[in-house]
Amino acid sequence: MKPSTNRMLTRIKAVYMFIKENGTVTTQELVDEFGITPRTIQRDLNVLAYNNLVKSPSRGKWTTTNRKVKMSS
Known part of the structure; x- marks a missing residue:
């Protein structure tokens, strides 16, 4: 795996964990x-939303779904 891909996946995992630990959070x-930039966060959130891991109950706010996730290091 490319180093840039590995960095991106690590960041997306960290974003997911942050949302899970804090409940509903804003994009800001x-x-x-x-x-990182709002555009980068939006791309990360799009990946998480596509995989049904986060949802946006209202514009600019994010929370995790009830989907079970198995975390690896």
Whole structure:
């Protein structure tokens, strides 16, 4: 796997864990927490949403779904 792909997957996993630990979070909170651009966070959230791991109950807010996830390191 390319180093850039590995970095992206690690970041997406961290974003998911942050949302899971904090309940409902805003896109801006994620930008502030991870120090990346809103566009990058949106792409990460799109990957998570496509895989039914997060949902947006209202515009700009995100929460995890009830889907079971098996985490690996």
